[in-house]
Amino acid sequence: MGDKITAGLTSDADHHLDEKAFEDLYRRVYPTLKKYAVYLVKNPEEAQLILNDVFITVWKNKVQLVNEKAYLFRAVKNAAINYHKLSKRNFLRFDEEQDLEIPDKNVDPALNYQNKDQNRLLYTLIDQLPERRRLVFYLYRIDGFSYKEIAALLDISVRTVEDHLAKGFLFLQERVIRRSEEFR
Amino acid sequence: MNQENWKIILAYLSDQENEEKRKLLNEWLATDPLHQQQLEQATWLWKQTATIPANDEWKDSFQVIQKTVQNQGRKKTVKIWPMVAIASAVAAAIIGGLFIFLYKNAIPAQPALITWISKTAKPGKVLNIHLPDSSEIWLNSGSSISYPENLKHAALRTVKLTGEAFFKVKRDPAHPFVVKSLNLQTRVLGTSFNIRAWQGHDAEVTVLTGKVAVSQDSAGRQSAAIHLLPNQKAVYQPNSATLSLENIDEATLATSWTTGKMEFDQLPLKEVFETIERKYAVQLITTGNYRNCRLTAHFKNVSLTEVLKTLKLTLGIHYTINNNIIYIKGGTCN
Numbered sequence: 001m002g003d004k005i006t007a008g009l010t011s012d013a014d015h016h017l018d019e020k021a022f023e024d025l026y027r028r029v030y031p032t033l034k035k036y037a038v039y040l041v042k043n044p045e046e047a048q049l050i051l052n053d054v055f056i057t058v059w060k061n062k063v064q065l066v067n068e069k070a071y072l073f074r075a076v077k078n079a080a081i082n083y084h085k086l087s088k089r090n091f092l093r094f095d096e097e098q099d100l101e102i103p104d105k106n107v108d109p110a111l112n113y114q115n116k117d118q119n120r121l122l123y124t125l126i127d128q129l130p131e132r133r134r135l136v137f138y139l140y141r142i143d144g145f146s147y148k149e150i151a152a153l154l155d156i157s158v159r160t161v162e163d164h165l166a167k168g169f170l171f172l173q174e175r176v177i178r179r180s181e182e183f184r
Numbered sequence: 185m186n187q188e189n190w191k192i193i194l195a196y197l198s199d200q201e202n203e204e205k206r207k208l209l210n211e212w213l214a215t216d217p218l219h220q221q222q223l224e225q226a227t228w229l230w231k232q233t234a235t236i237p238a239n240d241e242w243k244d245s246f247q248v249i250q251k252t253v254q255n256q257g258r259k260k261t262v263k264i265w266p267m268v269a270i271a272s273a274v275a276a277a278i279i280g281g282l283f284i285f286l287y288k289n290a291i292p293a294q295p296a297l298i299t300w301i302s303k304t305a306k307p308g309k310v311l312n313i314h315l316p317d318s319s320e321i322w323l324n325s326g327s328s329i330s331y332p333e334n335l336k337h338a339a340l341r342t343v344k345l346t347g348e349a350f351f352k353v354k355r356d357p358a359h360p361f362v363v364k365s366l367n368l369q370t371r372v373l374g375t376s377f378n379i380r381a382w383q384g385h386d387a388e389v390t391v392l393t394g395k396v397a398v399s400q401d402s403a404g405r406q407s408a409a410i411h412l413l414p415n416q417k418a419v420y421q422p423n424s425a426t427l428s429l430e431n432i433d434e435a436t437l438a439t440s441w442t443t444g445k446m447e448f449d450q451l452p453l454k455e456v457f458e459t460i461e462r463k464y465a466v467q468l469i470t471t472g473n474y475r476n477c478r479l480t481a482h483f484k485n486v487s488l489t490e491v492l493k494t495l496k497l498t499l500g501i502h503y504t505i506n507n508n509i510i511y512i513k514g515g516t517c518n
Binding site for chain 2: 020022023024026027028030031034048051052055056059060064066067117118119120122123126137138141142144162163165166167169170172173176
């Protein structure tokens with residue numbers, strides 16, 4: 001069998017972030033990471049500033065991201081904790097009852113929906129979930145975090161994560177049954 | 185259906201190899217015939233939510249970040265201006281060269297000289313390779329793989345694949361294992377999976393154990409990853425540039441080639457012929473148009489003539505063998 005040895009340059013992306021990989025990383029993590037930051041600081045502008053800081057630090061210090069998602073979510077969490085320390089507010093005490101708000105059933109995105117792209121329609125529904133439930137859904141289904149990892153990121157119990165996910169799917173299913181003609 | 189049912193289904197869907205979860209699911213299915221239908225609906229929702237729809241929302245905020253880092257990039261190059269000022273008196277041409285040289289050296293990511301090792305399995309052969317990090321690869325006939333000499337110490341264990349290979353990756357969560365193949369990038373920590381990536385055909389990544397992230401790779405740019413669990417596969421269709429997730433019954437079928445078998449499941453005939461060419465190191469020349477033909481067949485370690493006889497029986501084709509060239513014509517699906 002032909003063993004041949006060739007010398008070459010490694011692409012930068014393998015060891016450091018080049019500009020393309022940097023942009024790509026941001027694009028991939030943005031949907032969930034932004035929601036996570038908003039969830040932690042309760043303010044979209046502050047959340048974006050935190051995201052900016054984290055990414056600028058990654059670039060400036062040439063941080064080698066081995067487990068990029070775990071690192072970025074952890075970094076956003078730390079930044080949010082610092083933000084709250086500065087503004088002297090205690091934010092990690094969320095009441096579990098907070099998520100009991102009922103999604104607005106009058107807003108039915110499917111009504112004025114021409115494009116029957118089912119995946120898009122489902123995500124329009126998912127975006128109607130209460131904030132924390134939606135975040136659990138994204139962390140689990142899109143970013144591949146485990147129940148345990150999500151529990152740690154959100155400071156809730158594994159049991160609660162499981163509940164959120166089941167309720168999220170149940171909500172989707174009920175909506176789909178109700179509008180089954182849209183999904184045929 | 186209620187919340188508790190969903191918990192049973194989700195536990196099963198996210199870890200289908202788990203006997204206990206499968207047992208719980210089967211018990212639930214047995215309590216009511218309606219449950220089977222509900223499971224199908226749930227599985228459909230599960231699959232449909234595997235990826236988020238494309239969205240450009242990230243772009244505006246990224247521009248802000250990009251501007252900041254670019255400004256900082258410029259600051260670094262400012263330092264070389266005094267030198268340029270001195271040199272400018274000497275010769276403009278040299279400055280240009282010097283500037284480019286210094287600028288290049290000021291850029292953070294410096295490419296290091298790495299030695300890549302390539303291995304190729306010739307047609308008719310399957311090659312078993314042990315990587316320096318104790319991972320194991322079976323390389324199918326006509327495929328090749330290359331990996332850096334320092335693989336064991338690299339932050340990212342990167343391997344490039346052309347063709348088809350089965351991977352048993354040594355678990356090392358601190359150093360993810362990445363396979364770059366045509367159109368796809370597959371990222372794992374430690375699992376076993378099969379990648380089938382032949383030029384001009386759908387590419388497939390099939391998972392046997394563990395958890396695998398597959399993303400589309402076009403010119404070094406990766407799409408959002410889809411996450412695969414055992415008995416799931418990612419299928420990439422190059423024509424439509426779509427990546428989708430499929431559940432399969434038996435993932436081990438995808439690796440039967442490592443033991444010399446050929447398993448075709450509704451495979452386009454063109455691909456069947458190419459597989460035979462690689463496995464038996466022959467050339468097939470066809471006169472007919474077999475574009476709409478598909479074949480389902482299983483061959484255990486059999487001879488080439490045995491395979492051709494079977495094709496003759498099932499497809500009604502005629503063949504003549506001339507050394508390593510086989511001529512094929514006729515056939516009922518032509």
